[in-house]
Amino acid sequence: xxxxxxxxxxxxxxxxxxxxxxxxxxxxxxxxxxxxxxxxxxxxxxxxxxxxxxxxxxxxxxxxxxxxxxxxxxxxxxxxxxxxxxxxxxxxxxxxxxxxxxxxxxxxxxxxxxxxxxxxxxxxxxxxxxxxxxxxxxxxxxxxxxxxxxxxxxxxxxxxxxxxxxxxxxxxxxxxxxxxxxxxxxxxxxxxxxxxxxxxxxxxxxxxxxxxxxxxxxxxxxxxxxxxxxxxxxxxxxxxxxxxxxxxxxxxxxxxxxxxxxxxxxxxxxxxxxxxxxxxxxxxxxxxxxxxxxxxxxxxxxxxxxxxxxxxxxxxxxxxxxxxxxxxxxxxxxxxxxxxxxxxxxxxxxxxxxxxxxxxxxxxxxxxxxxxxxxxxxxxxxxxxxxxxxxxxxxxxxxxxxxxxxxx
Amino acid sequence: xxxxxxxxxxxxxxxxxxxxxxxxxxxxxxxxxxxxxxxxxxxxxxxxxxxxxxxxxxxxxxxxxxxxxxxxxxxxxxxxxxxxxxxxxxxxxxxxxxxxxxxxxxxxxxxxxxxxxxxxxxxxxxxxxxxxxxxxxxxxxxxxxxxxxxxxxxxxxxxxxxxxxxxxxxxxxxxxxxxxxxxxxxxxxxxxxxxxxxxxxxxxxxxxxxxxxxxxxxxxxxxxxxxxxxxxxxxxxxxxxxxxxxxxxxxxxxxxxxxxxxxxxxxxxxxxxxxxxxxxxxxxxxxxxxxxxxxxxxxxxxxxxxxxxxxxxxxxxxxxxxxxxxxxxxxxxxxxxxxxxxxxxxxxxxxxxxxxxxxxxxxxxxxxxxxxxxx
Numbered sequence: 001x002x003x004x005x006x007x008x009x010x011x012x013x014x015x016x017x018x019x020x021x022x023x024x025x026x027x028x029x030x031x032x033x034x035x036x037x038x039x040x041x042x043x044x045x046x047x048x049x050x051x052x053x054x055x056x057x058x059x060x061x062x063x064x065x066x067x068x069x070x071x072x073x074x075x076x077x078x079x080x081x082x083x084x085x086x087x088x089x090x091x092x093x094x095x096x097x098x099x100x101x102x103x104x105x106x107x108x109x110x111x112x113x114x115x116x117x118x119x120x121x122x123x124x125x126x127x128x129x130x131x132x133x134x135x136x137x138x139x140x141x142x143x144x145x146x147x148x149x150x151x152x153x154x155x156x157x158x159x160x161x162x163x164x165x166x167x168x169x170x171x172x173x174x175x176x177x178x179x180x181x182x183x184x185x186x187x188x189x190x191x192x193x194x195x196x197x198x199x200x201x202x203x204x205x206x207x208x209x210x211x212x213x214x215x216x217x218x219x220x221x222x223x224x225x226x227x228x229x230x231x232x233x234x235x236x237x238x239x240x241x242x243x244x245x246x247x248x249x250x251x252x253x254x255x256x257x258x259x260x261x262x263x264x265x266x267x268x269x270x271x272x273x274x275x276x277x278x279x280x281x282x283x284x285x286x287x288x289x290x291x292x293x294x295x296x297x298x299x300x301x302x303x304x305x306x307x308x309x310x311x312x313x314x315x316x317x318x319x320x321x322x323x324x325x326x327x328x329x330x331x332x333x334x335x336x337x338x339x340x341x342x343x344x345x346x347x348x349x350x351x352x353x354x355x356x357x358x359x360x361x362x363x364x365x366x367x368x369x370x371x372x373x374x375x376x377x378x379x380x381x382x383x384x385x386x387x388x389x390x391x392x393x394x395x396x397x398x399x400x401x402x403x404x405x406x407x408x
Numbered sequence: 409x410x411x412x413x414x415x416x417x418x419x420x421x422x423x424x425x426x427x428x429x430x431x432x433x434x435x436x437x438x439x440x441x442x443x444x445x446x447x448x449x450x451x452x453x454x455x456x457x458x459x460x461x462x463x464x465x466x467x468x469x470x471x472x473x474x475x476x477x478x479x480x481x482x483x484x485x486x487x488x489x490x491x492x493x494x495x496x497x498x499x500x501x502x503x504x505x506x507x508x509x510x511x512x513x514x515x516x517x518x519x520x521x522x523x524x525x526x527x528x529x530x531x532x533x534x535x536x537x538x539x540x541x542x543x544x545x546x547x548x549x550x551x552x553x554x555x556x557x558x559x560x561x562x563x564x565x566x567x568x569x570x571x572x573x574x575x576x577x578x579x580x581x582x583x584x585x586x587x588x589x590x591x592x593x594x595x596x597x598x599x600x601x602x603x604x605x606x607x608x609x610x611x612x613x614x615x616x617x618x619x620x621x622x623x624x625x626x627x628x629x630x631x632x633x634x635x636x637x638x639x640x641x642x643x644x645x646x647x648x649x650x651x652x653x654x655x656x657x658x659x660x661x662x663x664x665x666x667x668x669x670x671x672x673x674x675x676x677x678x679x680x681x682x683x684x685x686x687x688x689x690x691x692x693x694x695x696x697x698x699x700x701x702x703x704x705x706x707x708x709x710x711x712x713x714x715x716x717x718x719x720x721x722x723x724x725x726x727x728x729x730x731x732x733x734x735x736x737x738x739x740x741x742x743x744x745x746x747x748x749x750x751x752x753x754x755x756x757x758x759x760x761x762x763x764x765x766x767x768x769x770x771x772x773x774x775x776x777x778x779x780x781x782x783x
Contacts, residue, residue, distance in 0.1 A: 030508070036511055036514060122670035237511040277530065303501045
């Protein structure tokens with residue numbers, strides 16, 4: 001591996017970590033789409049800051065050079081803390097605007113997000129177009145980052161080369177984020193899971209909320225040049241969502257999402273080299289594959305596990321219905337094997353599954369094609385009825401552990 | 409070219425006419441279907457789907473190798489639908505919430521699409537240039553066949569909408585009731601979602617992925633402020649959408665360096681802003697006015713009640729009292745007093761006031777809710 005390759009992977013990994021930390025909290029606070037809004041809405045902030053410092057974009061005179069717009073921005077603009085701050089500020093303004101519209105109650109919550117950021121983004125695009133003389137502008141230059149160029153952009157202090165600028169920017173942001181995370185971990189945790197308690201204990205939910213929003217904005221701006229606006233969203237949400245399917249412990253979730261992020265960053269880099277395609281696209285694709293695998297195969301919350309559990313519960317509910325039917329009827333006609341599906345209105349296969357399950361669990365005996373409850377089946381049913389009439393259906397689930405040898 | 413020139417040219421110039429018609433039709437159909445998206449709390453679905461359509465475009469191009477816009481739109485449609493149903497799968501089957509599901513599908517599909525696009529660009533096929541216009545939208549590339557396509561789709565949408573109007577309506581407002589009535593809610597749900605996806609995919613070429621969500625939302629959000637009836641809302645949203653398209657095109661054509669998509673979105677956002685502020689029943693302005701008016705009424709009542717309690721202690725209810733004993737704390741201002749005089753509840757004599765019989769009675773009934781006239 002060459003030096004540049006190592007640097008690219010290092011930058012990608014740092015971006016992944018810096019995004020995963022606020023991302024975890026955004027996912028837990030059901031605010032994931034805010035990251036999408038921020039990542040688009042910072043555009044006018046960047047453009048205004050840029051115009052403020054440099055006057056205009058008149059130096060750009062060709063559409064093809066537009067990918068250089070971003071490079072120029074990084075060379076002359078983004079390094080300036082002023083622009084980073086202004087852009088992050090725009091991100092926070094977005095959140096404030098969204099919340100203001102939500103508060104008026106004129107539209108539903110998510111509509112507010114969807115109204116604000118396209119408008120801000122449009123303003124940004126128009127500002128660029130108006131200030132870049134006669135440039136045919138495509139937005140992709142601003143939306144898509146190109147990590148491959150990052151190592152060529154060195155930070156030189158006193159004539160010595162101390163590494164790529166992007167590395168320093170994102171490294172700095174990461175240090176601040178981690179510092180804040182450690183310092184305010186318990187406040188964040190509490191306000192995420194129990195806002196009311198946090199407020200009553202004296203932690204201002206507003207400060208924590210806007211603190212988190214500010215960190216997300218700064219991270220988005222910092223990651224903007226490395227992975228592009230939309231792919232920041234992927235790095236924020238996907239690792240956190242995958243981790244959330246695997247654990248319910250906040251610390252483990254943070255750790256897992258960092259691991260997922262770094263894994264996708266590095267494997268994505270090699271995928272991009274192999275396919276000769278965009279690095280940020282490959283990283284997102286790896287994130288997507290990772291999420292797909294977790295989504296399908298997560299032990300208790302994955303789709304397969306959920307479908308299996310649903311099927312199991314359906315059979316067990318049927319079993320309970322069946323046992324209740326048996327308990328209610330003494331007459332043999334109602335308990336004859338061949339007529340069972342008529343009486344309970346089930347299909348043949350289902351009746352057979354239920355009957356087999358009941359037999360396996362020693363709940364019933366079949367004598368001369370007449371089904372009757374065993375002592376154990378009777379006890380189970382009686383207890384279940386008790387729970388049902390006292391409205392404690394949830395208890396039945398625990399009871400099943402005591403009675404069932406085999407699950408449905 | 410200024411705006412006037414634009415309107416004189418719009419009927420004669422082919423390009424302008426095509427673009428204007430295209431954006432107007434697009435605005436109308438997205439406004440129409442957007443109303444359903446907004447009311448179903450699926451506002452951000454548009455954002456997610458428009459991004460999710462990208463890999464479909466790339467794959468359609470990879471398979472067919474042609475840039476025929478109908479083929480690419482078909483790819484976009486399929487990929488958008490897959491995205492939509494995956495979002496639904498995530499929400500129903502796992503404990504992840506809808507915002508996470510939307511963000512996931514949006515970013516993951518888009519990233520995968522970018523991977524494919526950059527992959528295609530490296531292929532030795534000169535045909536690939538211009539694929540990215542679907543990404544960011546260029547109204548200028550609209551041709552007459554595209555407009556026809558939009559018009560046909562809009563026609564079909566309108567037809568289906570009218571045909572299944574009551575089903576859509578009942579699903580929208582009371583899903584459980586629809587189910588108990590025996591409607592196949594799943595099928596209706598899929599139908600309306602598919603149409604929303606279709607409208608989004610149609611708009612990609614014109615306004616691009618990022619701004620498509622605003623096209624879907626803004627007209628509907630604006631229309632929502634003016635009415636409580638679904639039919640009126642859908643109609644209004646279509647009108648707002650169409651006008652956003654026309655005005656946006658006009659403004660962007662009248663200036664240099666203004667891309668059409670962003671201008672259309674800003675015009676639509678302007679409609680939203682106006683509606684938020686000036687809508688008579690829900691608007692912020694009238695809400696504020698009503699609020700102030702209510703507060704004034706309350707102060708009036710407070711003054712009257714205070715007067716009543718004083719007058720109560722006298723045998724003659726019209727016994728005069730000094731104005732000085734009233735103060736701000738009792739909701740008293742010169743204006744409230746004059747208003748009370750105007751209502752004939754109070755008469756003024758020099759520096760004293762006295763309650764009339766009418767005033768006394770309405771004050772006695774103030775909190776009984778019996779007297780509705782004293783508002």
